Amino acid sequence: MNRVKISTRGPEFSRLIYGTWRLLDTKPTAQEINRRLHACLELGITTLDTAEVYGTYGVEALLGEALVLTPGLRDKFEIVTKAGICFPHAQRHEWQIAHYNATGANLVQSLEKSLRLLRTDRIELFLVHRPDWLTRADDTAAGLHELLRSGKIKSAGVSNYTVSQFDLLNSLMEQPLATNQLEFHLLHHEPMHDGTFHQCEKSGVRPMAWSPLAGGRLFAPENPAAQRLAAAAKKLAGRYSGATLEQLAYAWIMAHPSRPLPVIGTNKLERIQSAAKADEIVMERQDWFTLWEAAQGRRIP
């Protein structure tokens, strides 16, 4: 697996990142997750993406449990976590409605909780999960600076930020933002057109691409775009050593000039193994447009 720097001053990551949003869906034990983490390492996938809110605040604790089952395992990974989404749940009765909170104070408090749950003393990359419309950027920046100065986080970034939101926060940062994690896949092309990917390219940061298989919708038999993509992938497979639609979908993302890092979300080991092979695919220009056309159901303008 290739390794890349996410930004000039940011950490080095594996080109594919293992995402943990759905980790609790199959109700796994810590031992099972520990085995999955070892499998990721064998494939060269060393970067884990998580968030305080995942699994209704349950994923980080399970991940922490799984990591400490093998001494030294944590140090073999780079961990990305996020904060700023507040969902009402059993431990936070005062949150009566889902809301965002990217105040510096909330980010610091959340990150400290994440460190305890993940059983670690630092996070390689900490992201503001969603833009918070009610917080001044200098307040958010102050919290990130406090965490950077203390060494509790090695770098900071954002997720789901628009161009102007990224620009504003970045202009206040002592250490430039390391990424913008965005939704990008064959069924969602927005970052190519709304300026966010161009901004990443200009700022020297690689975006992270979430839901690279459209959360599984890429395979929904009732979805006409999925049907067209399945047919197109079948035709292209022979040119890429029998690559599957999944592998071609990851390669399609990685071929964009902003060089996004796909954050894969499957709970199945064989699908993680299959995803890792996508790192070897260099997609030809016309094949990229063939998949674009199949996804859109029309020719380029």
Ligand SMILES: NC(=O)c1ccc[n+]([C@@H]2O[C@H](COP(=O)([O-])OP(=O)(O)OC[C@H]3O[C@@H](n4cnc5c(N)ncnc54)[C@H](OP(=O)(O)O)[C@@H]3O)[C@@H](O)[C@H]2O)c1
């Ligand atoms: N920053 C943000 O706001 C944000 C938002 C969403 C996600 N994320 C990150 O991105 C990661 C990935 O997101 P995601 O889970 O939506 O990724 P995804 O890879 O697009 O979707 C994963 C889903 O697709 C299913 N799937 C995979 N291959 C399939 C196939 N061949 N046929 C049918 N279903 C298939 C998986 O089921 P199986 O498990 O059965 O394979 C799983 O339910 C998350 O874990 C999280 O870390 C970030």
